[in-house]
């Protein structure tokens with residue numbers, strides 16, 4: 477075992493304690509008061525580790541924290557990205573308290589997604605400081621509060637910090653088998669609105685324009701945009717329409733979820749949706765994009781560098797990809813080298829069996845520490 481790996485192995489128990497403490501703060505994305513309490517706690521943790529902490533106030537969600545080491549050092553910063561919010565409402569912890577099993581798993585709401593990753597990055601920095609190996613350049617650790625609900629309140633800050641950084645490390649969990657998330661699909665969602673004209677379906681059906689019948693044809697056309705071989709999915713997943721059994725419906729709204737591997741595929745979807753036209757005379761069709769995280773395309777130069785750094789500490793680093801997005805999608809789309817999936821291993825993202833493999837906490841801390849220490853532009 478390399479020096480760095482055995483160094484962090486000694487920290488395993490401390491990492492478990494730190495993770496337990498973090499999970500015991502319940503931080504559902506929309507629960508501002510509780511997320512703020514967690515941010516108070518994290519600010520004290522960062523400060524105890526010699527960081528300067530900036531608090532970015534937020535109205536609608538919990539505040540974000542930016543912890544900075546070596547603020548005035550020359551060179552481009554490395555940006556560490558993590559989110560403190562979870563998908564679990566207050567009360568989940570009482571149902572599923574933190575549990576550690578004999579086979580080395582730590583169960584708890586938000587342990588894998590992604591408080592385990594927060595612990596990994598924190599200890600990577602702490603360990604490098606103790607060893608006198610913290611890199612000379614600035615390190616920014618941004619802890620956001622709304623990743624699980626689309627990062628609307630954080631996107632601008634993430635982009636502002638990323639654009640001046642040399643490298644972005646995203647502490648989201650790896651794939652099921654522990655691989656980095658070398659690519660992530662982009663996500664775009666849309667609302668389709670179809671307008672017709674209401675009429676009594678008994679007295680004067682000929683006066684009506686049936687928005688449901690118009691919508692049905694649009695839905696079939698939209699479904700044709702799927703190109704699963706190329707990793708593009710276009711799904712009409714929610715539909716609302718109609719008011720009463722004897723009224724020809726004048727309005728349908730539908731929710732469309734699309735995922736794609738490349739910016740080119742996103743352009744193709746947009747062009748096709750913009751080109752939708754009504755089939756029934758008098759009907760209207762409108763499409764509006766409601767959310768977008770661009771695809772994180774695989775950057776092999778970055779991945780090869782991480783693999784080489786891993787090899788340097790005796791670790792085999794693999795990479796794969798993910799259908800779901802993260803805040804790394806924003807930074808990769810700006811052209812900033814982004815490494816995602818650096819958190820601890822485990823299973824059960826957003827599921828009842830969510831758990832972290834305890835033995836992977838020090839392993840991942842060693843890898844993140846090595847990347848911070850050894851990364852060269």
Ligand SMILES: [Zn+2]
Nearest residue numbers: 589590623648
């Ligand atoms: Zn996450």
